[in-house]
Amino acid sequence: xxxxxxxxxxxxxxxxxxxxxxxxxxxxxxxxxxxxxxxxxxxxxxxxxxxxxxxxxxxxxxxxxxxxxxxxxxxxxxxxxxxxxxxxxxxxxxxxxxxxxxxxxxxxxxxxxxxxxxxxxxxxxxxxxxxxxxxxxxxxxxxxxxxxxxxxxxxxxxxxxxxxxxxxxxxxxxxxxxxxxxxxxxxxxxxxxxxxxxxxxx
Numbered sequence: 001x002x003x004x005x006x007x008x009x010x011x012x013x014x015x016x017x018x019x020x021x022x023x024x025x026x027x028x029x030x031x032x033x034x035x036x037x038x039x040x041x042x043x044x045x046x047x048x049x050x051x052x053x054x055x056x057x058x059x060x061x062x063x064x065x066x067x068x069x070x071x072x073x074x075x076x077x078x079x080x081x082x083x084x085x086x087x088x089x090x091x092x093x094x095x096x097x098x099x100x101x102x103x104x105x106x107x108x109x110x111x112x113x114x115x116x117x118x119x120x121x122x123x124x125x126x127x128x129x130x131x132x133x134x135x136x137x138x139x140x141x142x143x144x145x146x147x148x149x150x151x152x153x154x155x156x157x158x159x160x161x162x163x164x165x166x167x168x169x170x171x172x173x174x175x176x177x178x179x180x181x182x183x184x185x186x187x188x189x190x191x192x193x194x195x196x197x198x199x200x201x202x
Contacts, residue, residue, distance in 0.1 A: 119155040134173030
């Protein structure tokens with residue numbers, strides 16, 4: 001399960017672009033907490049700490065406890081807007097979570113034991129169709145990743161959603177049981193596909 005992160009925040013009394021620019025000059029990032037049928041709460045957080053947590057690689061599938069006004073709000077990060085040139089975070093959205101709420105999260109897929117795949121040993125290529133899986137679970141049950149074991153897989157093998165054993169309390173948000181996650185293909189098959197794509201239509 002992903003670790004719970006903590007962000008210290010302060011409420012925002014003023015809205016608008018001008019007020020947001022002032023906050024950013026002070027090293028703060030405007031943000032909003034919404035959802036759970038409650039009034040949205042405008043806040044601002046420290047830019048350096050937000051950037052550090054974004055750098056963990058699992059910010060968007062982690063529960064974030066936001067401490068503001070003497071209370072701790074349990075949230076899930078939903079969106080962060082970045083400056084197109086500097087990549088600095090400009091604004092963040094957090095979804096307020098209630099007790100035992102079910103949430104949709106995208107969790108990365110991790111392929112393991114590639115050396116134990118006969119197909120890959122013979123020069124096959126792992127063709128990844130989905131790098132992330134949409135999962136439904138309670139916030140406390142968010143897995144850090146979903147590991148897929150490649151042991152014994154030959155060229156031509158396909159891994160589908162229905163083949164994956166998910167942790168207890170976690171279900172797939174992808175309804176197609178036979179949706180493909182990855183396949184092992186021969187290099188010649190890849191070259192053939194590329195050649196067909198480059199051949200002009202008659």
